[in-house]
Amino acid sequence: MNDKINILLAEDEATLGLIIKESLETRNFHVTHCLDGQEAYKHYNNMKPDAIVLDIMMPKKDGFSFAQEIRKTDKTTPIIFLSAKSQVQDVLDGFHHGGNDYLKKPFSMEELIVRIQGLLDRIPNKNSIDEFNIGIYTFSYTKQILKCEDNIFNLTHREAAVLKLLLEHKNEIVDKSEALLEIWGKDDFFNGRSMDVFISKLRKKLSFDSSIQIINVRGRGYRLIC
Known part of the structure; x- marks a missing residue:
């Protein structure tokens, strides 16, 4: 990969957010880290992220509200939810609110990287049947x-x-x-x-x-x- 992959990360745990950001940036990703959903929404409108990594429980605007808002106009940008909630219904709620994947905390950085790349690989190209x-x-x-x-x-x-x-x-x-x-x-x-x-x-x-x-x-x- 010659071009960096732009990731919008919304995670209100500052230490965890920094770890994710630094880990991804060693793998040719460029990460914009926000501490709440409201800040993340502003950055989303000012950039074109290739993928969004989104905590669910955040101040000002939670992850579900953020995802629902952008899904009104953007159906394709991959969204991965991060959450400590691990019940089947929690995961289904994530998909219902516009998520493409759901990663339960704690998680390994390798798994997050693989899941991001997997979602990016599955974005349909212009020649695919729609x-x-x-x-x-x-x-x-x-x-x-x-x-x-x-x-x-x-x-x-x-x-x-x-x-x-x-x-x-x-x-x-x-x-x-x-x-x-x-x-x-x-x-x-x-x-x-x-x-x-x-x-x-x-x-x-x-x-x-x-x-x-x-x-x-x-x-x-x-x-x-x-």
């Missing part, structure tokens, strides 16, 4: 919108990524382990449960067309039939 037709639906991956007649569904990043993967392999079995590694970056029980939740949500949103089904293939994964 618009899909699914029965009576249309789906835009970059806009994260699923439309059906007068119904418009705003998808989370993970919902959009799962649906895109299923569509790219429609009527074929998508191996669950491979899907988890591609979208979540890690194949484990915790992420597997999260994926099951997203599959259930997609089924409900696609229920207006009876010709569309997402079926479980026991012991293997999922198949989108359309």
Whole structure:
């Protein structure tokens, strides 16, 4: 990499923020560190970060509020939430509020670096297919919108990524382990449960067309039939 990757870091623990900043900057990242969500939002508007590393519990503007605000106009900049909260619902809340990944404290810097790079590698290029037709639906991956007649569904990043993967392999079995590694970056029980939740949500949103089904293939994964 010749060009530095610009990271916006919002972390109110000054010592931890400094450690993250210094560690990333030894790996060809340029890091702008902010101590609260309000300050981070100002920097976001003045720069074009390649990725955002975002603590959830912060003064002035919390991480969820920050993410929701920028997701109104920016659907593609990767957001990684940092949090000491580790329950399944906490992680799902992170994805629901616009996050692309969720890293539980304490974490290793190596894992953070790998996750940032993994998200950057998955940003679609200009030549990739964005618009899909699914029965009576249309789906835009970059806009994260699923439309059906007068119904418009705003998808989370993970919902959009799962649906895109299923569509790219429609009527074929998508191996669950491979899907988890591609979208979540890690194949484990915790992420597997999260994926099951997203599959259930997609089924409900696609229920207006009876010709569309997402079926479980026991012991293997999922198949989108359309």
